[in-house]
Amino acid sequence: MIDLTVIILTKNEEKNLKKCVESFGGIVKRFVIVDSFSTDNTGTLCHQLNTELAECGASLDLFQHKWTSYADQLNWGLQNTDITTEWSMRMDADEELTEALAAEIENKLPKVETPVNGIILRRRVYFMGRWIKHGGRYPELLLRIFRTGKASCEMKMMDEHMILSDGKTVEFEHDLIDNNQKDLDWWIAKHNWYSNREVLDHQLTLENTIDEGLEHGGVSSGQARMKRVIKNSGYYRLPRFFRAHLYFIYRYYIRFGFLDGPEGKIFHFLQAYWYRFLVDAKIYECEKHGTKMNPQGDLKS
DSSP, X not given: OEEEXXXXXXXXXXXXXXXXXXXXXXXXXXXXXXXXXXXXXHHHHHHHHHXXXXXXXXXXXXXXXXOSOHHHHXXXXXXXXXXXXXXXXXXXXXXXXXXXXXXXXXXXXXXXXXXXXXXXXXXXXXXXXXXXOSTXXXXXXXXXXXXXXXXXXXXXXXXXXXXESSSEEEEEEEEEEEOXXXXXXXXXXXXXXXXXXXHHXXXXXHHTOOOSSGGGTOBSOHHHHHHHXXXXXTGGGSOTTHHHHHHHHIIIIXXXXXXXXXXXXXXXXXXXXXXXXXXXXXXXXXXXXXXXXXXXXXXXX
């Protein structure tokens, strides 16, 4: 068993949490669930999973904390849940490990020596049950495993990444999977919620009120840094509304998103065109009325 604690944020995740925890195959000492007062059976499921994990000497601890933002929630969990293992790991409830990645973590992580303090993982996204391999979506390279106390989540409203306080990173070979089991109605509601966070994040970036993170030399994955630069210094400099059209063409045609079949067509259109257009529409609305997007609470669905 690895000296590793996995921290997972939840809000109504009874459909996803069990497969997330079970994908580790009993290789980690502890799971920490930071829940923002779920109204489904997430709490009951956590108690059941803790009982099951206890049989192999592991544990799952449930904490409740009011949601203000993803970064606040995650950093609160890292700082207030008595994590004593050598390593910590950030996971989303709708993610899971492939068997190959679980084995790789079990075999390689105990052998990682300083100054390496962070592990970059490869993530693949599934949508409507299909692996989205094209459109520039695979692989996503994310800093997810880090020595306890050596990383925190950058304080952004959207696309927040783990940032190392010191040390270097290495990349593991096998994949982490994002495979949400909820339906399209939920996905659309979530991205409408995301769009408000995206607008607020953009407004704060323009005001330069965020003084730490990737923009200020924080250590994370090189891919994450490059995407941030392209987004802030490239995409947002293009004409409003038209940039969503260009982005969809780039994703679907130039980066071969059409090869992902009907599910890919839906995903790339909604995520690269509809969502980006919605963000632009809300930016326009705020500017027209001279208002600022309000901070977002947790997702109400």
